[in-house]
Amino acid sequence: MKKILFFIIFVLFSASSFSQEIDLTVYNQNLGLVKDRREIKIDKGVQKIEFSDVAAQIDPTSVHFKSLSFPNKCSVLEQNFEYDLISREKLLQKYIGKEIELERRFGKDGEKKEIIKGTLLSTAGGLTIKSGDKILVNPSGEISLSKLPEGLILKPTLSWLLENEISGEHKIEVDYLTNGINWNADYVIVSDKDDKNLDLTGWVTIDNKSGATYKDAKLKLIAGDIHRASPTGVAAENVMYAARTKAAVPQFEEKSFFEYHLYTLQRRTTVRDNETKQIEFVSGTNVPIKKLFIYDGVAQKFYGYNQWSRADRNYGVQSNKKVYVMLDFKNSKENNLGIPLPKGKMRVYKEDSDKSLEFIGEDFIDHTPKDEQVRIYLGDAFDIVGERVQTDFKNGDDFCDETFKITIRNHKEEPVEVCVVEKLYRWSNWKITQKSQDYEKKDSRTIEYKLKIPKNGENTITYTVHYWWD
Numbered sequence: 001m002k003k004i005l006f007f008i009i010f011v012l013f014s015a016s017s018f019s020q021e022i023d024l025t026v027y028n029q030n031l032g033l034v035k036d037r038r039e040i041k042i043d044k045g046v047q048k049i050e051f052s053d054v055a056a057q058i059d060p061t062s063v064h065f066k067s068l069s070f071p072n073k074c075s076v077l078e079q080n081f082e083y084d085l086i087s088r089e090k091l092l093q094k095y096i097g098k099e100i101e102l103e104r105r106f107g108k109d110g111e112k113k114e115i116i117k118g119t120l121l122s123t124a125g126g127l128t129i130k131s132g133d134k135i136l137v138n139p140s141g142e143i144s145l146s147k148l149p150e151g152l153i154l155k156p157t158l159s160w161l162l163e164n165e166i167s168g169e170h171k172i173e174v175d176y177l178t179n180g181i182n183w184n185a186d187y188v189i190v191s192d193k194d195d196k197n198l199d200l201t202g203w204v205t206i207d208n209k210s211g212a213t214y215k216d217a218k219l220k221l222i223a224g225d226i227h228r229a230s231p232t233g234v235a236a237e238n239v240m241y242a243a244r245t246k247a248a249v250p251q252f253e254e255k256s257f258f259e260y261h262l263y264t265l266q267r268r269t270t271v272r273d274n275e276t277k278q279i280e281f282v283s284g285t286n287v288p289i290k291k292l293f294i295y296d297g298v299a300q301k302f303y304g305y306n307q308w309s310r311a312d313r314n315y316g317v318q319s320n321k322k323v324y325v326m327l328d329f330k331n332s333k334e335n336n337l338g339i340p341l342p343k344g345k346m347r348v349y350k351e352d353s354d355k356s357l358e359f360i361g362e363d364f365i366d367h368t369p370k371d372e373q374v375r376i377y378l379g380d381a382f383d384i385v386g387e388r389v390q391t392d393f394k395n396g397d398d399f400c401d402e403t404f405k406i407t408i409r410n411h412k413e414e415p416v417e418v419c420v421v422e423k424l425y426r427w428s429n430w431k432i433t434q435k436s437q438d439y440e441k442k443d444s445r446t447i448e449y450k451l452k453i454p455k456n457g458e459n460t461i462t463y464t465v466h467y468w469w470d
Contacts, residue, residue, distance in 0.1 A: 022217040024271060026206060027226060028342060032181035034214070036174045042067075042074065044167040051158040056211025057180035063158060064175040070166050078161035092123045094149035100129070102141035116141065156211065180210035181271075183221050185344030186278070189376075191327065191360070193351060195291040198329065202282035202341065204252070204263070206271060214271045221252070223342035223367060224260030252281040254339055261340045261367075284336040292326040293381060293418040297388025297406060321387065322380040323408070323418060325361070332371050341368040346376050383411040384418065384453075392464070400426060400467040403434070407460045410453040420449040420461060427467035434464040 023035035034055065042049065060081035067074035102116040116139065118131030126138035158174065183206045190199045204221060208214075252263040263281060271277060297320050327348065331337045343366045349357040361378030368374055385408070392403035408418050422439075423446050424430045432439070432447070439447045453459045 020215075022214045023220070024214045024217040025220040025222060026181055026183045027222050028183050028185075028224075029226060029228065030179055030182040031226075031228070032178050032210060034174075034176055034178060034212075037068070037171060038174075039169055039171050041168065042162065042164045042170045044164055046077065046161065046163050048159055048161050051160075051174060052155045054156050054158055054174075054176070054212060055178035055180065056156050057178050057209075058156065058158075059177045059179065060158075062175075062177035065160055066173055067164075068171045068173055070164075070170060073165040074170065075163050076160050077163055080159045082157045082159060089123070091145065091149065092120065092127070092143075095120050095145060096123065097121075099146075101144040102129070102139055103144060104141040178210045178212070181206070181208045183207070185223075185281075185342040187341075187344060187346040187365075189327075189346055189348045190357060191289065191348060191350045195289065195327070195350075197286045198289050198327070198348075200282070200284045200287055200337065201280060202344075203278045204281045205344075206277045206279075208271050208273055208275050208277075211273060213273045216268045216270055219265040219269055219271070221263040221265075221342075222257065222260050223263065223340070225367070226260065251279055261342070263342075282337075282339050282341070287329050287335045287337060289327050289329040292324075292328055292375075293384060293416055294324045294326060294421060295322075295386040295406075295408060295418050296320065296324075296421045296423075297386055298423070321385050323384040323386050325378045325381050327376045327378060328373060330371070330373055331368055338370045340370055341365065341374070343367045346374075348376065348378055384416060385409045385411070386418075386420075391462075398468055401433070401464060402426070402467075403462065403464040405460060405462050406449075407458055408451055408453050409458040411456060413455050415452065415454050418451050418453060420451050422447050422449070422463075424465055424467075427469050429468050429470070431466050432463055433466045434462070436460070436462045439463070 019039055021037040023037075025033040025035075027033075032055075036051075036054070038051075040049065058081065060079075063079060063081070065076050065079065098120060099117060100120050102118075104114045104116065106112050106114070116129075116131055116136070118129035118136065120127065121130055121135075122128040127136075127143075129136045129139060158176075164170075183204055186203045186205050188201045188203070192198065206219075251267070252265055254261060254263050256262070265279065269277070269279070329335060329337075331339075331341055343364065345362055345364050347362040348360050350360045352358050361376070363376040363378065365374055365376070387407045387409075389405050390402060391405050392401070394401040404422075406420055406422075408420070410416050425445055437449060437451075439449050441447050449461050451459050451461060
């Protein structure tokens with residue numbers, strides 16, 4: 001008896017587990033592709049079938065229906081998306097001009113009740129009911145309706161008018177795009193006490209506000225900048241934090257796909273509506289890093305994605321004293337990484353003397369292929385101060401000469417090296433005519449000085465640039 005009961009339970013469980021299969025591909029542009037497979041009975045002839053439990057933010061124009069069992073015997077004549085969901089306001093609107101009931105309770109403990117019947121005249125600003133020869137405005141009581149009006153549905157529903165030649169069970173697949181679901185990468189970095197090595201953990205953060213739950217879904221993620229014909233929304237920033245304690249077996253398989261990168265979770269998972277889910281997808285230990293100090297004396301603000309601003313450049317007055325602090329590492333296999341890193345936020349922690357982790361800064365990275373450099377801006381150095389002053393200026397009809405003095409003061413108990421960035425934007429032609437030390441030309445408009453500053457000391461750069469035009 002027990003064996004028979006176990007067999008029946010097993011068969012029922014197996015049948016239910018294959019009654020619906022979900023494949024979910026999420027793009028990091030507030031977009032998801034849903035592949036929903038179900039078994040349904042379809043009679044022979046022309047008929048309407050309905051398909052509920054779809055995403056509320058579905059793009060109806062993207063829906064594709066097919067019978068996997070008999071693809072050439074079942075065709076779609078019409079397709080509809082019904083989204084007029086039931087609500088109190090819509091229910092009452094449908095009953096205007098019809099009879100409703102109000103139930104009022106009174107007495108010390110509400111043991112007595114009174115039923116009032118009347119015709120609903122209006123719902124604007126509250127209920128207006130005609131009961132007998134009286135007009136009741138905003139009457140109290142619980143509203144009772146006789147039945148659910150036609151045209152209102154409980155869940156967003158797809159429906160098709162099908163022409164089917166073979167009656168019976170069909171395994172069908174419905175594919176559609178939906179907005180309201182997004183994913184991004186969140187990285188947790190722990191730097192060692194000497195800022196020489198770091199441990200990195202990457203988390204996939206999925207934010208589902210599409211209006212549907214995807215149960216036991218085969219999950220895929222696509223990283224890349226996919227062009228869409230219409231703009232999409234921006235997902236809310238996630239601030240969850242999860243610390244990695246040890247290296248884990250990779251949960252995602254990564255591969256190139258078209259001009260993007262595809263990450264496939266090696267197990268099924270449930271993504272619930274209005275849920276934020278995190279899954280670890282990459283980790284690396286003992287990644288060599290270099291701490292950088294960078295000074296741009298005329299930059300007003302630092303922006304993410306490793307770019308400097310050159311807005312509001314004031315050539316005559318020193319406009320910035322801050323020295324930027326950055327961490328730089330190479331995303332390579334030799335450095336215990338070497339996996340394409342999707343764009344996302346990198347949060348950096350450092351271990352204190354009591355072994356506790358303290359937060360020291362964060363920055364966004366763009367999509368970063370393997371074997372490329374990653375540079376993270378953490379903040380401004382407290383004990384290193386820069387000063388940039390224009391000490392001389394001459395100009396004529398077809399030329400301009402500027403002289404600058406740049407001083408870096410180091411108040412730390414150790415020597416530092418600061419990269420001084422100078423951007424030459426005044427005219428198209430330029431030449432450094434005088435300099436206190438050598439520089440490196442980074443591009444047609446940028447030069448860099450490597451300046452060594454002793455502990456509790458300072459160092460200075462001077463240079464003159466000659467601009468001219470033809």
